[in-house]
Amino acid sequence: MRPESEAELAGMIAAAKGPLNIQGGGTRGMAVEGETLSLSALSGIELYEPGALTLVAKAGTPVAEIKELLAAENQRLAFEPADYRALLGTDGTPTIGSLFAANISGPRRIQSGAARDFLLGVRFVDGTGQIVKNGGRVMKNVTGYDLVKLMSGAQGTLGVLSEVSFKVLPRAAQMATVSVGGLDLPGAVRAMSAALGSPFDVTGAAYDPDTMTAHIRVEGFEESVDYRCDALVKRLAEHGIAHRAEAGEDLWQGIRDVTAFHGHDGDVWRISVKPSDAVELAPRLGATALQFDWGGGLIWALMPEGSDLRKKMSGAGTGMEPVPGHATLVRASAETGARLGRFEPQPVPLAALSKGLRDQFDPRGILNPGLMG
Secondary structure (H helix, E strand, O other): OOOOOHHHHHHHHHHOOOOEEEEOOOOOOOOOOOEEEEOOOOOOEEEEEHHHOEEEEEOOOEHHHHHHHHHHOOEEOOOOOOOOHHHHOOOOOOEHHHHHHOOOOOOOHHHHOOHHHHEEEEEEEOOOOOEEEEEOOOHHHOOOOHHHHHHOOOOOOOOEEEEEEEEOEEOOOEEEEEEEEOOOHHHHHHHHHHHHOOOOOEEEEEEEOOOOEEEEEEEEOHHHHHHHHHHHHHHHOOOOEEEEEOOOHHHHHHHHHOHHHOOOOOEEEEEEOOHHHHHHHHHHHOOOEEEEEHHHOEEEEEEOOOOOHHHHHHOOOOOOOOOOOEEEEEEOOHHHHHHHOOOOOOOHHHHHHHHHHHHHHOOOOOEOOOOOO
């Protein structure tokens, strides 16, 4: 099914006799059983006000189209959404609706916030076929954020987005990277924490264990960037070999899209923990490869196929203390995905609350059933 209007989308959902596999651009490889409902034809930019820093688009609008429009006005999506097609081995076209439905946010999240923090308003169709509107189209008219925040990250299980309105920001005049070499993981976390705790408005903090290098990004006006880079080099010299690197956008795009794992076999996990806990967790994983972002709070792990990484986090059977956090299985076989679940199992009280929400918004249980547990 491929609706071309919101009304047609509502009619298809209302008439559905079984489960629906909600699909934006088909890039994420998380299909569930059921008839595919593609939003790719529900495309187009409805409103763009550069002076107000707001944009409204239909959910199936390609992200590339939005980026091109913003670039012409020297603006950007500040939350730096990733493109996981090469990581997942998928094709298709990333869409703005799926980006918000999954709350996909890149390295700049530590400074600018997540995708959901930029969402101003939504229109969506619930599991009964009812069209729902919440929030507003521009910042000055936004009311009722609750459903807006709820829909971002719900993976289409509460409703199918048909339109999103969101805030954009000016593009930075300059970007620079300070790299600190010769660091093990504990040293890297200390260096990144020192950078993030400084007054120098860091917009990226990542660590590559293969090169034993931490990378710190700053953005802004040229003179400000130069000053902050010089100050960071001095401040971080006590942690390792600090210098202003030649690396540019390609480095941060690689961190954003987890390029280091491209073309390598194995399961891919995305783990969110406290940066200090990453030091304890990483050695026990037995990972083939690791990448650290968000100052160490986001760990990407390439694992042997079928590995239960959550069991390693819990310390079960090892006598080790559990490491608080959550792990998402981003890439794996269908068998592993079915056995372990894509998303972290929720605590009983939260699971009951989530079920209550799904029962309210999708009483027939037809929207991406089973995806979130």
